[in-house]
Amino acid sequence: MARFRVCPDSGFYFDKSAESLMKVNAVAAAVSLLIAGIMALGVILTRWQEVHLLPADLFYQALTLHGINALIFWIIFFEIAIMYFAASTLLRCRLAAPKWAWTGFVLMIIGAVMNNVAVFQGRSSVMMTSYAPMQAEPHFYLGLILFAVGALIGCFVFLGTLVIAKDEKTYEGSIPLVTFGALTACIIAVFTIACGAIILIPTFLWSIGYINHIDAAMYRLVWWGLGHSSQQINVAAHVSVWYLIAGVLFGARPMSEKVSRSAFLLYILFLQLASAHHILVDPGISSEWKVFNTSYAMYLAVLASMIHGLTVPGSVEVAQRAKGLTKGMFEWLRKAPWDNPVFSGFFLSLIIFGFIGGITGVVMGTEQINLIIHNTIYVPAHFHATVAVGTTLAFMALTYLLIPVLFRRALFLPWVAKMQPYVFSAGMTLMILFMLGAGTLGVSRRHWDMDFTGALLSFEYPGTAYVMMAVAGIGGVLGVLGGVMYLVVTVGSLVFGKKLDESAGFLQSFGLPLPAATYNISRADPVPMAPRLAVEEHGSAGFEAPGTFVLAMALLVCFVVYYFINWGYLASVWPLS
Amino acid sequence: MTSFLPPSERIWWKVPIGRQELVWIGIALVWCLIMFFMMPYWHLYGKQNLSNEAYQTTPASFQAKVDGMVEQYKVGEEAGMPVVRPPAGSDIYMLGRLWQWYPILELEKDKSYRLHLSSMDWNHGFSLQPVNINLQIIPGYEMVLTVTPDQIGDYAVVCNEYCGIGHHTMLGKIYVKEI
Ligand code: HEM
Numbered sequence: 001m002a003r004f005r006v007c008p009d010s011g012f013y014f015d016k017s018a019e020s021l022m023k024v025n026a027v028a029a030a031v032s033l034l035i036a037g038i039m040a041l042g043v044i045l046t047r048w049q050e051v052h053l054l055p056a057d058l059f060y061q062a063l064t065l066h067g068i069n070a071l072i073f074w075i076i077f078f079e080i081a082i083m084y085f086a087a088s089t090l091l092r093c094r095l096a097a098p099k100w101a102w103t104g105f106v107l108m109i110i111g112a113v114m115n116n117v118a119v120f121q122g123r124s125s126v127m128m129t130s131y132a133p134m135q136a137e138p139h140f141y142l143g144l145i146l147f148a149v150g151a152l153i154g155c156f157v158f159l160g161t162l163v164i165a166k167d168e169k170t171y172e173g174s175i176p177l178v179t180f181g182a183l184t185a186c187i188i189a190v191f192t193i194a195c196g197a198i199i200l201i202p203t204f205l206w207s208i209g210y211i212n213h214i215d216a217a218m219y220r221l222v223w224w225g226l227g228h229s230s231q232q233i234n235v236a237a238h239v240s241v242w243y244l245i246a247g248v249l250f251g252a253r254p255m256s257e258k259v260s261r262s263a264f265l266l267y268i269l270f271l272q273l274a275s276a277h278h279i280l281v282d283p284g285i286s287s288e289w290k291v292f293n294t295s296y297a298m299y300l301a302v303l304a305s306m307i308h309g310l311t312v313p314g315s316v317e318v319a320q321r322a323k324g325l326t327k328g329m330f331e332w333l334r335k336a337p338w339d340n341p342v343f344s345g346f347f348l349s350l351i352i353f354g355f356i357g358g359i360t361g362v363v364m365g366t367e368q369i370n371l372i373i374h375n376t377i378y379v380p381a382h383f384h385a386t387v388a389v390g391t392t393l394a395f396m397a398l399t400y401l402l403i404p405v406l407f408r409r410a411l412f413l414p415w416v417a418k419m420q421p422y423v424f425s426a427g428m429t430l431m432i433l434f435m436l437g438a439g440t441l442g443v444s445r446r447h448w449d450m451d452f453t454g455a456l457l458s459f460e461y462p463g464t465a466y467v468m469m470a471v472a473g474i475g476g477v478l479g480v481l482g483g484v485m486y487l488v489v490t491v492g493s494l495v496f497g498k499k500l501d502e503s504a505g506f507l508q509s510f511g512l513p514l515p516a517a518t519y520n521i522s523r524a525d526p527v528p529m530a531p532r533l534a535v536e537e538h539g540s541a542g543f544e545a546p547g548t549f550v551l552a553m554a555l556l557v558c559f560v561v562y563y564f565i566n567w568g569y570l571a572s573v574w575p576l577s
Numbered sequence: 578m579t580s581f582l583p584p585s586e587r588i589w590w591k592v593p594i595g596r597q598e599l600v601w602i603g604i605a606l607v608w609c610l611i612m613f614f615m616m617p618y619w620h621l622y623g624k625q626n627l628s629n630e631a632y633q634t635t636p637a638s639f640q641a642k643v644d645g646m647v648e649q650y651k652v653g654e655e656a657g658m659p660v661v662r663p664p665a666g667s668d669i670y671m672l673g674r675l676w677q678w679y680p681i682l683e684l685e686k687d688k689s690y691r692l693h694l695s696s697m698d699w700n701h702g703f704s705l706q707p708v709n710i711n712l713q714i715i716p717g718y719e720m721v722l723t724v725t726p727d728q729i730g731d732y733a734v735v736c737n738e739y740c741g742i743g744h745h746t747m748l749g750k751i752y753v754k755e756i
């Protein structure tokens with residue numbers, strides 16, 4: 001029975017059931033992003049104090065919806081699609097247990113809908129963190145639990161596929177780096193979901209009255225075992241996407257397999273400590289514990305990200321130089337395909353993630369510096385640089401690659417697609433930088449009114465804080481516009497885009513497989529090993545990617561300067577001990 | 578020759594690492610160690626550290642301590658809230674509840690106090706403005722830290738952990754005076 005098709009443009013193999021599952025997961029992801037985006041507009045226009053769009057109850061409701069749909073549903077649906085791609089397509093292997101994969105998907109959909117309904121009903125505006133003892137309706141928690149169980153099934157389908165691929169020898173040698181990165185993400189996901197179960201199941205039982213007390217501090221500790229580690233899934237996933245895009249566009253290969261894989265391994269080894277970042281100023285936790293954990297045992301996971309920060313662009317540079325773009329430090333970068341959204345999205349995601357997200361994250365995760373940052377709007381500014389630009393933009397870039405390859409449609413309005421990464425990242429960067437600034441002035445996150453209307457006492461933020469929030473508002477609106485452009489292109493392509501295969505009709509965009517005749521390969525040839533390169537034998541003595549090294553040193557200088565500026569700022573506040 | 582194909586060397590872990598990567602890993606590692614040792618260093622030589630002192634408590638017993646202090650040292654009232662001036666060096670208390678920080682404290686510049694904080698109901702965020710010191714306040718836990726206000730002025734305590742619909746009205750005050 002034939003079950004594979006080969007994409008004539010890219011040479012990728014698609015297993016029939018894996019293909020359908022990738023499509024439905026990607027579409028579900030896009031719908032979640034749509035909800036998140038609409039809510040983002042409400043949120044940012046309320047935080048822009050001169051506009052102050054929503055009343056308090058709607059604001060908190062919108063913020064809860066925004067956080068959950070963006071951070072959980074959009075990203076995880078998309079990640080499941082990526083995992084299936086990395087296992088089935090890259091290894092040319094049939095998907096393990098497609099029925100289970102569909103069960104997982106259905107559970108995720110039910111869970112996501114149930115949770116959204118709970119928040120829309122209005123009595124579950126508890127934010128995505130749902131800190132006990134603030135209580136949501138039972139179906140809020142139940143929805144999240146079902147979603148997590150579905151995602152867990154997806155993880156096991158991925159692992160099962162790797163096992164089958166190994167058994168059936170569908171590839172030579174070791175699994176590719178991109179698949180290795182997806183495996184990293186999957187292992188972390190399993191750990192994360194376990195933490196989620198440990199905390200959400202009792203919380204659900206508490207919400208229906210079976211348990212009468214949830215310790216508030218314990219909740220935060222375990223919840224952040226879920227909440228932070230799951231960010232490590234995103235990092236592992238989008239770093240894999242970076243490597244994938246570099247490979248597809250430039251034929252780039254990792255500078256060193258050993259280095260890149262070890263860096264992924266460091267994520268697995270040290271991620272479970274990261275829960276600490278969120279409880280640095282909580283009572284009852286010793287400093288030794290905080291110092292050790294917040295630094296992931298001496299910043300070894302940060303080291304891992306710094307390594308990828310060099311090796312990803314480095315791999316592009318090496319590939320470009322091999323093609324003759326060797327003039328000066330940066331010809332390889334100048335002559336990169338900047339008008340291809342797959343490239344521009346990937347590269348902007350990399351730069352903004354590293355320079356803004358990475359640096360601010362380490363700074364605010366420093367035990368004492370957290371005192372001047374905890375729960376200010378600095379915090380959402382930081383994680384918009386990581387998840388909203390780093391992860392989301394990387395996934396957007398990948399989407400532009402997948403539309404022709406997976407959905408067999410040409411891009412709709414390619415000029416919009418071309419501008420989209422620029423508009424989105426410009427808007428988000430503006431919002432991020434000014435929210436960082438406002439946070440430094442003490443403006444708090446998750447706060448409806450910086451005028452404190454109705455309070456008995458009074459306090460006024462400095463005028464600059466208002467200006468900063470207004471500029472952030474403008475940036476946010478531009479960011480939402482970038483999100484709209486993305487959805488116009490993707491949905492438009494699926495509906496109106498030129499069919500690359502005659503049969504790739506409307507319904508094929510939503511998960512129906514192409515006609516049976518398209519799948520004309522029953523056993524794929526094994527994936528060959530990458531061709532050998534001379535440098536691999538002796539390791540290169542010189543600097544193969546000098547331009548990247550300059551960029552990396554620039555990052556380091558910004559990092560060091562900004563880090564010590566914050567210590568200086570900390571030193572100026574009231575002494576505490 | 579790409580990242581999404583199996584490595585070109587079967588025994589890829591034996592392939593030596595290029596100079597450039599080694600140099601960068603070395604630099605990054607040194608920087609990571611510096612950042613790591615900054616934290617213990619600051620515990621020894623810096624002035625802004627959290628104590629590890631905290632106790633499990635109950636809303637009722639914490640409330641009793643607050644009331645005790647208010648009764649003993651109340652010096653006035655503002656917007657219906659007592660203003661309290663406890664002696665320098667003493668134990669002072671502030672509680673968070675829906676939606677106020679209670680009571681108002683009056684402190685003396687450059688004197689140290691042992692500040693106890695807890696919540697009566699949900700999580701709250703103690704955000705001292707415009708100094709910008711932020712602490713997580715959790716019900717059932719009493720956090721104790723020594724503060725030394727080093728500038729006179731009127732300070733506000735904003736709640737920066739979401740605590741329901743009236744969250745934005747949750748403001749407290751700390752006055753620092755030269756006495
Ligand atoms: C498209 C443009 C976007 C805008 C204008 C926007 C705006 C905002 C703002 C202003 C906040 C903070 C509000 C507050 O704390 O008071 C926020 C929170 C948040 N955003 Fe976004 N955002 C956008 C996209 C995204 C994306 C793509 C993601 C994730 C993938 C994301 C994830 C989150 C999360 C997790 C929160 C925290 C919610 C909470 O505090 O519970 N956002 N967003």
Ligand SMILES: [Cu+2]
Pocket residue numbers: 673674676700701702736737738739740744747
């Ligand atoms: Cu509060």
